[in-house]
Amino acid sequence: MRNKVITAKEAADKFTSGMTVMVGGFGLIGSPLTVLKALEEKEVTDLTVISNNVGEEGIGLGIILQQGKIGTAIGSYFTSNREAVRMYNENKLQLQLLPQGTLSEAIRAGGAGIPAFYTSTSAGTKLAEGKEQKVFYGKTYVLQKSLKADIAIIKAHKADEMGNLTYYKTARNFNPLMATAAKTVIVEVDEIVPAGGLDPEAVITPHLFIDHIVQSKATLLEGRRVEYEL
Amino acid sequence: MRNKVITAKEAADKFTSGMTVMVGGFGLIGSPLTVLKALEEKEVTDLTVISNNVGEEGIGLGIILQQGKIGTAIGSYFTSNREAVRMYNENKLQLQLLPQGTLSEAIRAGGAGIPAFYTSTSAGTKLAEGKEQKVFYGKTYVLQKSLKADIAIIKAHKADEMGNLTYYKTARNFNPLMATAAKTVIVEVDEIVPAGGLDPEAVITPHLFIDHIVQSKATLLEGRRVEYEL
Amino acid sequence: MNYKQIIAQKVASHIPQYSIINLGIGIPTLVPDYLGDSECYFHTENGMLGVSELKEEQLDPQLVNAGKLPIGEAIGASYFHSADSFAMIRGGHIDIAILGALQVDSKGRIANWAIPGKDIVGVGGAMDLLEGAKTIIVTMLHTSKDGDKKLLDECSFPITSERTADLIITERATFKWSKSGYELIEVTDGYTLEDIKESTGLQYTVSDQLVKESAL
Amino acid sequence: MNYKQIIAQKVASHIPQYSIINLGIGIPTLVPDYLGDSECYFHTENGMLGVSELKEEQLDPQLVNAGKLPIGEAIGASYFHSADSFAMIRGGHIDIAILGALQVDSKGRIANWAIPGKDIVGVGGAMDLLEGAKTIIVTMLHTSKDGDKKLLDECSFPITSERTADLIITERATFKWSKSGYELIEVTDGYTLEDIKESTGLQYTVSDQLVKESAL
Numbered sequence: 001m002r003n004k005v006i007t008a009k010e011a012a013d014k015f016t017s018g019m020t021v022m023v024g025g026f027g028l029i030g031s032p033l034t035v036l037k038a039l040e041e042k043e044v045t046d047l048t049v050i051s052n053n054v055g056e057e058g059i060g061l062g063i064i065l066q067q068g069k070i071g072t073a074i075g076s077y078f079t080s081n082r083e084a085v086r087m088y089n090e091n092k093l094q095l096q097l098l099p100q101g102t103l104s105e106a107i108r109a110g111g112a113g114i115p116a117f118y119t120s121t122s123a124g125t126k127l128a129e130g131k132e133q134k135v136f137y138g139k140t141y142v143l144q145k146s147l148k149a150d151i152a153i154i155k156a157h158k159a160d161e162m163g164n165l166t167y168y169k170t171a172r173n174f175n176p177l178m179a180t181a182a183k184t185v186i187v188e189v190d191e192i193v194p195a196g197g198l199d200p201e202a203v204i205t206p207h208l209f210i211d212h213i214v215q216s217k218a219t220l221l222e223g224r225r226v227e228y229e230l
Numbered sequence: 231m232r233n234k235v236i237t238a239k240e241a242a243d244k245f246t247s248g249m250t251v252m253v254g255g256f257g258l259i260g261s262p263l264t265v266l267k268a269l270e271e272k273e274v275t276d277l278t279v280i281s282n283n284v285g286e287e288g289i290g291l292g293i294i295l296q297q298g299k300i301g302t303a304i305g306s307y308f309t310s311n312r313e314a315v316r317m318y319n320e321n322k323l324q325l326q327l328l329p330q331g332t333l334s335e336a337i338r339a340g341g342a343g344i345p346a347f348y349t350s351t352s353a354g355t356k357l358a359e360g361k362e363q364k365v366f367y368g369k370t371y372v373l374q375k376s377l378k379a380d381i382a383i384i385k386a387h388k389a390d391e392m393g394n395l396t397y398y399k400t401a402r403n404f405n406p407l408m409a410t411a412a413k414t415v416i417v418e419v420d421e422i423v424p425a426g427g428l429d430p431e432a433v434i435t436p437h438l439f440i441d442h443i444v445q446s447k448a449t450l451l452e453g454r455r456v457e458y459e460l
Numbered sequence: 461m462n463y464k465q466i467i468a469q470k471v472a473s474h475i476p477q478y479s480i481i482n483l484g485i486g487i488p489t490l491v492p493d494y495l496g497d498s499e500c501y502f503h504t505e506n507g508m509l510g511v512s513e514l515k516e517e518q519l520d521p522q523l524v525n526a527g528k529l530p531i532g533e534a535i536g537a538s539y540f541h542s543a544d545s546f547a548m549i550r551g552g553h554i555d556i557a558i559l560g561a562l563q564v565d566s567k568g569r570i571a572n573w574a575i576p577g578k579d580i581v582g583v584g585g586a587m588d589l590l591e592g593a594k595t596i597i598v599t600m601l602h603t604s605k606d607g608d609k610k611l612l613d614e615c616s617f618p619i620t621s622e623r624t625a626d627l628i629i630t631e632r633a634t635f636k637w638s639k640s641g642y643e644l645i646e647v648t649d650g651y652t653l654e655d656i657k658e659s660t661g662l663q664y665t666v667s668d669q670l671v672k673e674s675a676l
Numbered sequence: 677m678n679y680k681q682i683i684a685q686k687v688a689s690h691i692p693q694y695s696i697i698n699l700g701i702g703i704p705t706l707v708p709d710y711l712g713d714s715e716c717y718f719h720t721e722n723g724m725l726g727v728s729e730l731k732e733e734q735l736d737p738q739l740v741n742a743g744k745l746p747i748g749e750a751i752g753a754s755y756f757h758s759a760d761s762f763a764m765i766r767g768g769h770i771d772i773a774i775l776g777a778l779q780v781d782s783k784g785r786i787a788n789w790a791i792p793g794k795d796i797v798g799v800g801g802a803m804d805l806l807e808g809a810k811t812i813i814v815t816m817l818h819t820s821k822d823g824d825k826k827l828l829d830e831c832s833f834p835i836t837s838e839r840t841a842d843l844i845i846t847e848r849a850t851f852k853w854s855k856s857g858y859e860l861i862e863v864t865d866g867y868t869l870e871d872i873k874e875s876t877g878l879q880y881t882v883s884d885q886l887v888k889e890s891a892l
Binding site: 256257259260282306307308309310314315318319325327328329330331332333334335337338349350351352353354355356357397398399400401402403404405406407434450451452 | 720721722724735736737738739740741744746749755757759761765766790795798800804807808834835836837838
Binding site: 080101127177220 | 505506508521524525528542546549550574579581582583584585586588591592618622
């Protein structure tokens with residue numbers, strides 16, 4: 001079996017400036033906090049980040065946002081990190097806003113070899129301005145192109161040594177989708193079990209999507225606090 | 231809790247002539263054999279069936295094909311039921327052929343509120359003739375509209391009383407997709423367990439998709455034989 | 461009861477048993493308190509069906525609703541990824557979405573995601589819910605703190621969808637969408653038809669049924 | 677070894693360790709027998725990663741490959757529905773698809789799903805595999821039973837995709853797709869370059885490397 005386990009630092013070293021990066025999580029929940037912490041030490045600029053939010057102020061994805069490493073963020077809800085809004089106003093950050101369902105479907109499409117799909121979501125609103133539209137059965141739909149990335153960093157609950165994954169409660173969110181839509185996929189997990197240690201019927205992400213596995217050293221606590229055991 | 235359990239006969243009685251019906255299964259594997267058997271006794275004609283195949287000769291979906299109840303079949307591989315081919319030649323059956331990946335994605339799209347998507351599969355071949363096409367990033371893609379049905383009859387392994395479902399090995403195939411794409415969804419299952427009897431992380435089809443549950447009385451044996459305990 | 465509780469209780473009275481419900485943040489989260497024995501199932505768009513009230517001993521930082529607040533897990537719950545969750549929403553599998561709104565207009569369109577002159581930096585799942593849920597119930601205070609109208613002939617804020625909201629429920633009144641536009645179907649005790657008329661900018665008719673009730 | 681075994685063995689020699697492989701029906705299913713200690717993972721498009729050889733005691737009528745034949749379950753296997761399975765294929769997550777073909781032409785296009793004059797009643801997953809797999813290996817007998825050419829300048833049967841096949845492996849020869857079209861890279865012992873030329877209709881060049889080997 002190929003050894004897929006690497007350290008968080010080795011994961012961070014796979015990043016280069018200008019890359020497009022998918023980052024799993026709904027806020028901090030289901031976010032690869034250990035790898036994001038390791039990215040603090042990595043010199044890299046002008047990343048395009050695809051993630052529902054950009055973490056919290058100074059936490060998770062908010063760490064590298066604060067460091068000015070992100071040039072563009074594509075997501076659905078930036079309001080929850082006031083620093084992102086401030087940097088956007090100061091022209092230090094570009095933002096591309098998509099409805100959450102359109103964002104998640106565009107990532108799935110990216111992984112599924114579908115270049116574009118139609119959705120009625122946002123039709124007739126400001127978010128549809130400038131987008132190609134088409135009428136089906138008398139209703140207007142917006143054309144949405146798929147999203148892909150150079151690297152995805154995601155969070156799962158358990159990985160077997162081959163890279164099969166299961167998730168934990170609402171920490172699943174965007175992670176299984178991003179696992180399919182990037183050239184290199186790095187998963188941070190709570191626990192690594194031997195090959196065959198997961199029920200084949202309950203595997204959510206099959207191993208063929210996973211390039212590298214990182215043992216998580218971060219715990220999400222109440223009140224949006226994170227504890228690291230580095 | 232609403233009681234979702236009905237008999238196979240009650241399931242069959244929900245069919246009316248001219249309906250569009252999705253039928254789960256890859257051949258006989260993962261096919262709702264008990265409900266299909268009950269349909270033998272139901273007077274109904276001119277069904278449009280969406281299913282990967284049309285069962286085997288006189289077995290599964292092949293039962294009602296043989297009875298002349300199917301007017302049109304939409305699927306990917308009819309070769310395996312010679313009767314379907316013969317009826318097609320005699321103009322007793324219309325066939326619409328889609329690549330298997332396009333078929334499955336069109337059903338998913340139908341359930342997901344996506345009216346159409348693009349795929350490169352079939353571009354440049356006979357199956358793309360007459361279909362709308364569009365170029366993305368220099369490559370030609372075919373526009374595929376989604377598929378929906380009036381009724382879906384599917385097969386799962388276990389249902390809890392609420393209608394949450396798990397599947398069994400390669401009997402999963404089209405079933406979870408069809409569960410999302412019809413107005414009325416009837417699932418045939420090997421076993422009904424109490425509410426809460428399935429692991430929330432391992433539920434493949436959440437209960438909101440399921441209208442009715444039928445206890446299976448059919449066993450698929452080696453050599454494509456079926457045993458009924460009716 | 462405070463205004464929010466009054467609204468939540470009114471919303472609950474419009475919810476049939478066994479409904480699949482998506483709750484927005486704010487007032488909608490109070491609705492389950494008023495459902496009594498009526499069995500309903502709660503969906504949260506970040507990936508779960510079967511949200512229940514949080515009990516202290518259940519507190520789990522990785523189990524949250526769309527407002528990122530901790531929740532509980534009901535019997536028969538299930539988890540799914542974001543694309544499957546929004547497939548449920550967009551595909552018409554959610555019976556009722558209960559949402560907050562900044563404005564509603566005579567065409568039934570709501571505005572709840574952006575304010576003119578402010579940066580547009582968040583949309584979340586609001587647009588998808590408006591497109592996909594079978595029934596939309598809007599909960600809101602009837603006017604702003606300063607008494608400005610929020611039920612308007614035309615929204616001055618950017619709309620969230622072309623889709624019409626089925627019910628608008630405020631602390632003062634309930635409006636129901638019909639072929640001829642909104643119909644006033646209920647007025648809270650203590651308010652007169654005149655009160656509603658003065659504080660409401662959107663066009664509506666008064667239900668025959670309501671007139672009878674308020675004549676008591 | 678019979679012709680089919682010769683082809684399967686040749687295919688195996690082109691497969692890197694740890695490949696994710698989708699096997700078509702017929703000759704491709706023999707390939708695992710010749711992989712030796714090389715660890716590979718087998719995908720079947722009806723919804724499984726981790727196909728293994730069938731052992732008698734494992735026989736399960738609900739565990740089948742895309743040819744509906746019984747298979748086994750390897751350690752680390754997983755199951756998924758048809759849309760996810762074809763998302764893997766179309767999305768470029770399968771390293772190698774090993775397919776049979778009726779014809780291949782000079783442009784690298786294969787025909788393997790329909791015959792002119794016969795009803796077109798089945799396509800299955802062939803078109804998706806040709807579009808999506810990173811590498812396409814075609815296995816086929818070099819000519820028909822009657823000696824008719826199947827490697828042609830242009831397919832007379834309907835093509836399955838515009839995508840070019842990367843390797844064509846017959847019992848007589850191996851052709852590899854390059855910028856300038858097919859290159860003959862290997863000839864089976866017992867056949868001469870002249871034999872290949874006479875039985876092959878598609879345009880190809882002869883690899884420098886091959887010429888050296890056959891000069892031995």
